[in-house]
């Protein structure tokens with residue numbers, strides 16, 4: 001029987017939003033006035049969000065701290081130690097209605113500078129922050145986030161002084177690249193990252209679960225051989241975002257699993273994982289825009 005939740009939305013917003021990423025990233029990378037709202041170098045920063053937004057925060061935290069701009073910690077909004085001596089909190093939310101994010105910013109307002117990054121500029125969140133970066137051109141109709149998350153991270157990378165031209169060109173190549181049958185039909189996927197790409201690995205795993213109900217796992221790459229490699233087997237995929245640690249590809253090959261990686265900017269490689277999620281949803285007859293048990297914004301009551 002067809003699940004009404006799975007057929008409620010047409011057309012396929014995820015497909016359209018996913019394919020628009022190169023163009024939308026370019027817009028975000030050009031927001032120089034908004035970049036100046038971000039915390040100054042040397043400031044101690046916490047970035048918070050839920051689900052996808054938390055994982056983008058993890059990527060940013062690593063990039064900012066590693067670039068020498070100051071201590072930067074990423075937290076799930078529900079588990080955030082923001083009472084520490086942070087100079088600023090960055091709250092990342094597409095909807096601006098996610099309950100844990102709203103609770104956190106309302107509790108912290110007045111004690112620390114709060115910078116919001118939001119997709120829905122009509123949400124209540126916009127009045128709860130001190131400074132606001134608006135990304136309405138990246139907002140989405142699909143419940144499953146693709147371009148808002150990656151566009152926010154593109155904006156954050158640009159704010160750290162990164163040139164995103166290669167990432168944007170790679171994203172277009174990732175949108176256009178053929179995906180082979182073996183990659184689309186694997187039994188299981190483990191996503192790995194190092195440094196800032198650990199957040200991308202967690203996001204790829206979440207995307208695949210949300211959109212296509214697939215079995216996925218995700219880890220920092222150096223943790224993988226401390227147990228999780230036991231899952232690797234023929235017909236399964238181990239997917240590394242960015243440069244792999246020495247010996248990892250050979251260790252995975254010995255298990256019979258496919259070792260997947262690319263020379264694309266890792267954020268562009270995430271676009272390929274989004275496409276695999278979409279194709280697997282299609283193959284299972286699922287509407288990727290409307291995942292089982294998930295809403296566009298998760299609003300929890302006490």
Ligand SMILES: O=P(O)(O)OC[C@H]1O[C@](O)(CO)[C@@H](O)[C@@H]1O
Pocket residue numbers: 049050051052053092093094095096097098101143144145294295296297298
């Ligand atoms: O960015 P927002 O709107 O706070 O929402 C985050 C939510 O988005 C999702 O990607 C889809 O609902 C979930 O990961 C998460 O609960």
